[in-house]
Amino acid sequence: MSDYYRKKIHSDDLIATFDDVLILPGFTNFSPIDVDLSSTLGKYHFKLPILSSAMDTVTEENMAINMALHGGLGVLHRNCSFERQLEMVRIVKRARSFVIDGEHVATIGPNAQISKAKFMMENYNISGILVTNEENRVCGIFTKRDIPFFEHDIKNGIVKDYMTKDVISIKPGGTREDALKILYESRKEKLPIIDEKGMLKGLITKKDLAPEFPFASKDDQGHLLCGLALSPRFPDSSQSQALLKEIDDYVDIFFIDVADFYKIDDITGTIKLMKFLESDFVLGNIGTYQAAEYLITKADFVEERFIGLKVGMGSGSICTTSLQTGVGAPTLFATAHVADAIKDYNPKLTLIADGGFKNPGDLPKAFAAGADLMMSGHLFAGTEESPGFIDTIAGRKVKVYRGMGSKEARTSGYISDRYVEGSKMLTEGVSNYVPYVGDVLGVLSTLKEGLANGMIYAGAKSIADMKKVPLGIVSVVGQRETAPHDLIGKF
Numbered sequence: 001m002s003d004y005y006r007k008k009i010h011s012d013d014l015i016a017t018f019d020d021v022l023i024l025p026g027f028t029n030f031s032p033i034d035v036d037l038s039s040t041l042g043k044y045h046f047k048l049p050i051l052s053s054a055m056d057t058v059t060e061e062n063m064a065i066n067m068a069l070h071g072g073l074g075v076l077h078r079n080c081s082f083e084r085q086l087e088m089v090r091i092v093k094r095a096r097s098f099v100i101d102g103e104h105v106a107t108i109g110p111n112a113q114i115s116k117a118k119f120m121m122e123n124y125n126i127s128g129i130l131v132t133n134e135e136n137r138v139c140g141i142f143t144k145r146d147i148p149f150f151e152h153d154i155k156n157g158i159v160k161d162y163m164t165k166d167v168i169s170i171k172p173g174g175t176r177e178d179a180l181k182i183l184y185e186s187r188k189e190k191l192p193i194i195d196e197k198g199m200l201k202g203l204i205t206k207k208d209l210a211p212e213f214p215f216a217s218k219d220d221q222g223h224l225l226c227g228l229a230l231s232p233r234f235p236d237s238s239q240s241q242a243l244l245k246e247i248d249d250y251v252d253i254f255f256i257d258v259a260d261f262y263k264i265d266d267i268t269g270t271i272k273l274m275k276f277l278e279s280d281f282v283l284g285n286i287g288t289y290q291a292a293e294y295l296i297t298k299a300d301f302v303e304e305r306f307i308g309l310k311v312g313m314g315s316g317s318i319c320t321t322s323l324q325t326g327v328g329a330p331t332l333f334a335t336a337h338v339a340d341a342i343k344d345y346n347p348k349l350t351l352i353a354d355g356g357f358k359n360p361g362d363l364p365k366a367f368a369a370g371a372d373l374m375m376s377g378h379l380f381a382g383t384e385e386s387p388g389f390i391d392t393i394a395g396r397k398v399k400v401y402r403g404m405g406s407k408e409a410r411t412s413g414y415i416s417d418r419y420v421e422g423s424k425m426l427t428e429g430v431s432n433y434v435p436y437v438g439d440v441l442g443v444l445s446t447l448k449e450g451l452a453n454g455m456i457y458a459g460a461k462s463i464a465d466m467k468k469v470p471l472g473i474v475s476v477v478g479q480r481e482t483a484p485h486d487l488i489g490k491f
């Protein structure tokens with residue numbers, strides 16, 4: 001990039017944002033099929049560099065599951081109790097994983113009656129139950145096919161006389177491919193995981209192994225990745241601390257979620273949380289080089305679990321922070337500045353550009369400015385998978401989308417510390433409607449194409465290459481010209 005443009009985009013006094021810039025076309029020496037959109041956050045891999053915001057009208061369990069299934073990540077919001085957060089993270093972690101943990105596998109004792117086994121299968125809607133003794137040692141499997149024909153036998157028979165004793169199983173730690181092979185060769189539907197001592201450790205079912213979601217973001221056990229927003233405040237009560245510990249067992253990445261993280265109280269609270277919890281942390285939001293420099297070099301975070309910075313302040317479509325306080329660091333500006341600090345002090349950190357994305361073409365711009373991942377609330381609030389109902393306004397389907405600093409969101413009481421503590425009167429967000437846009441897969445597919453096509457025009461094969469492409473400031477007249485113009489219809 002020429003120094004002239006580089007200096008402009010990175011200058012402290014020109015606060016440029018998405019519509020102010022364009023990427024210059026570059027030489028494309030590869031085929032469209034070779035474009036690689038994958039990115040990382042610490043040790044986690046994403047096939048799609050896209051995250052949904054931790055907002056109560058955007059990401060609850062349904063959104064989180066679907067974002068992870070399609071290769072991104074949905075960050076669960078924090079405008080609720082720890083009990084509700086625990087419920088959400090449990091649902092996400094257990095969804096679609098190809099292994100059902102031992103404690104959740106339906107089992108029955110060998111001396112139980114057939115009628116009980118039949119009742120369990122009908123009620124849990126499953127086709128078979130593992131038979132285990134008091135020590136949890138597997139002694140057989142009883143499936144629908146083992147149910148005797150005569151009513152009399154169903155009533156009086158006991159499981160051990162009808163079960164299959166020779167159980168085909170897999171050892172703990174077996175891969176998806178190992179499991180598929182055994183299931184295929186044995187023509188079975190269920191594959192128990194049994195250790196050397198004969199103890200039941202889990203269950204794999206053929207249906208869960210089906211590769212419906214080849215891009216899913218998963219942990220090394222095959223469970224979906226789970227991200228959760230957290231206040232930087234260390235909880236006071238021992239009950240809350242215990243709940244948080246339990247939440248920690250399910251979460252991969254905590255996202256410290258405040259409007260402006262460059263505050264000493266938030267930093268010290270987060271350090272305490274990091275020492276108390278074991279999962280990884282993304283910190284944010286920040287907006288300047290100086291903030292990133294301070295957090296990376298001067299704050300005493302647990303280094304190996306501080307994996308990313310989330311940036312942008314005032315760009316959100318529901319955000320009024322800049323109007324209300326006069327302070328802001330629009331996402332593109334914040335990305336360029338924090339990317340410089342990350343390059344200077346810790347290139348291993350991941351940068352997440354958060355808020356302000358309106359069009360698919362904004363994604364390539366964020367990556368060109370230095371982001372590794374992007375986050376949006378606006379683009380996902382109108383989908384099927386966001387919380388809330390579909391409403392109709394003037395014949396148009398809509399869903400509510402609200403800022404976490406809006407009056408409506410803040411009355412819950414859980415989120416007041418996202419802004420300035422003690423400030424009660426000043427809202428920093430609004431609540432409104434967005435068009436209903438169908439399912440999240442449709443939105444992700446459009447974003448994916450916008451990003452991929454932008455990368456192809458720019459001549460960048462990967463997100464890492466994208467960081468090197470030239471970005472320039474567009475004049476106001478130029479901005480007008482890049483949108484449809486001089487036509488009769490309305491846009």
Ligand code: IMP
Binds near residue numbers: 259285316317321404
């Ligand atoms: P959007 O996708 O442009 O609507 O921006 C979403 C981002 O705005 C979120 O990921 C948050 O970082 C931020 N945000 C959420 N609620 C508020 C608010 O009420 N005021 C300011 N920023 C907000």
